[in-house]
Amino acid sequence: MGEEEERKAAIAFAPKLFELLSKFEEVELEDVDIEVGDLEIWLQPAAAVAAPPKVVTPPLKVKPTTILEVDFTPPIEEYPGRIVEVTLGATKSERGTRGKSIVIGGEKSPAFYLFENPTPHPPVISLDVFDMRVPLAKAVKMHVEEVLDDPAAWAKLAVDKFGADMVTLHLVSIDPLLKDTPPKEAAKTVENVLQAVDVPLVVGGCGDPEKDLKVFEKVVEVAEGERLLISSVTQDMEIGRIAESVKRHGHVALAFSPMDLNRARELNRRLYEFLPKEQIIIDTTTAALGYGLDYAFTTMERARLAGLMGDPELQHPMSSGTTNAWAAREAWMKMAPEWGPRELRGPIWETVTALTLLLAGVDLFMMMHPAAVKTVKDVIQELTSGSKGISKKLADWVTVKI
């Protein structure tokens, strides 16, 4: 059985959360020691037990003897605005080659205000794949070690084993300061990944506006009609050129702005000259838990509320580079034993960052760790499947023996 077959066999089983987390025990035993023996008991002299107070303040009113029934009406609001729906990926009948396309956006209420409106489309998760070796946190690396040099195999692993709805191919190597991979070669990698998986694809650049433009122009051409998400279009790019080629070849632009709604609006206004609203997703920047997540959260929450309240320039689905969570040192650094192994700290850091932004209204998450992906997918499933009423075995936590 070749490697490929083995991988296929392995993917027949959906990954269980614990399997994804379990490796930490083998990896770093010294980190999971619990210092039970170190616990000290310390006592203070017992305080004198006082008698219960006898005087009770006399009530002003007659005390009720039965429950006074009042009603509850859900506080529903109407919003003049609505978030546009954006389709990612195109199937054969839609000019592309994807197995299915994904629609995001369309919200009529803030995120998960289920008493007002159901979530029109569940938020989706795109897993990161890099076209060259990049510094990865150990907790992430151990899950992708075997595919680090093969973006196509990496993409396949992300989809088949880790349940990615989409894949983000980061063309890091095109950076003139790194490998300076020429556009043609980068486009070839995109084609390889398109062949390896049939989910919609995000294609990311290196952050150099000139080089990204050149590469994106080539990529959108070779992937004609695939409705890729081009990540990202920034204010310092030649907006006309990139927007026109995104439109001509049938893709979607990710408009990136640095935590500033005015800049987000400004960029969108320039894009509207070339692209219909249905071909724009916005990213207002994600910062890690503990490292600016508050600004990221509030910028997104404000963007979404403004869009719903009728601001036409902010009525776009939102994307989050949730992988930025790993920039937090608490996510990757080895710390004193009481903070637990980084193999758990890292993925929970990414999970919490994602869930916080999920509640601000993010529609598309770009993520990295399989356990974080699994949890966020589960939560999305729980939140979009709607009200379940009271569960019969509502757990009694007060008396439960743990």
Add this chain to the structure above:
Amino acid sequence: MSEREIKRARIRELSPIDVYMLLPKTNCKECGEENCMAFATKVVNREVAIEQCPPLLKKEHEKAYKELSEMLKPPVKEVTIGTGDRAVKVGGKLVMYRHEFTYFNPTAIAIDVTDEMSDDELLGRVKKTEEFTYGYIGQELKLNMIAVRSTSNDPEKFRSTVKKVTENTNLPFVLCSFNPEVLEAGLVAALNKRPLIYAATKDNWRDMAELALMYKCPLTVFAPNDLKLLRSLTKTLMEYGVEDIVLDPGTLPSEGLADTINNFTMIRRAACKRGDELLGFPLIGTPIITWAERSDVPEVNSWNEAYIASVLVTRYADILIMHSIDGWVLLPTVMLRQNIYTDPRKPVAVEPGIRTFGKPDENSPFMLTTNFALTYYTVASDIESAGVSCYLIVVDTEGIAVDSSVAGRKLTAEKVAEAIKETKAEEKVKHKKLIIPGKAARLSGEIEELTGWEVLVGPRDSSDIPKFLQEKWR
């Protein structure tokens, strides 16, 4: 419509004039402010309490004082649990969204113990809870309360456990039992300590109300996934004379998460946007519930508890009861709480310019970072703890972190050159070597060309600065 207009239309904003009109207008400066208008502005910004105006508290201003109190009353009542230094205030929220003003009273986190734990376990958990601390940008992130649960349903056991706990910590308590007899035994053991009673239900509310009144304690109302019942019980208890109430609409794990989020959100909106006084109380969430459905693997319960806690911190929980005392569970929880409760009105950035650490001379390392507050404080604390003498240029990147500011062209070779010039760097050191953050490596060539300085690419994380200096600096 611009966002600003939306904000005006949606929030009844209090103006300093509204407050000023009711103040004594004597400009007596007894409050420490220059005049009454300055005091009024601070009152509106919730930086001072009206009680800090001595004349206002006099008999002749009684009416104005009452009116002001009513005007400034938050839509979510503030409830105090415990007494003394470690007393915890919960609720007191003025707004639903943090960007509308700011959130007050960060979510209080309680760790549970039970009346069937061994002394070792019981006191060990109390001690861990009390000693938990994490230093973060000049603050200490801590846990706040102990929740004592009666799993035995035996009044005597509960009494002696509560007593033991009171003897070993000053942290406030939540006393948890649905049995009034058991609960009273706990209250007797925690006399005058003002614990939060958990909880009144549709079955025991009269007894619990009596206990809350007799022992002068705040009372939780528990009506799982039934907001009509929750409102009815709150109404009943208020009529009964209970003033300090905490609401528990139920934390329903896994498939109940949708209902949980729905209930918390509806309650907070009803309070903040509709002025519903029956729902205008602090909310309690119980991530501990994930332990009721036990997984074979404790890490999975802890994991679920951590993520549910985070969702509840974001969606309006004023109190959380948790079981796990693992650092990897509590650290993201207290960090998120800190983030959500920072004041969004305060700037993100620190002053750009040059900083000195230790006693630098003309041979000392010369480093560079951005003026994003968090980046700056992290770098500064790493340099300080390493005890290195050096210079640090803080470049104005409009409060953006290193990687984002490089990507967003907020940190450029031009900006660096400008900063070197403005800070008169060449007069301070003679070596003309600049250490830049590892995440700004791509700028090194351009900076060298533009400034004539030699650029050394430093570590990607400032925790490696000491190691870097040891290996590369001479």
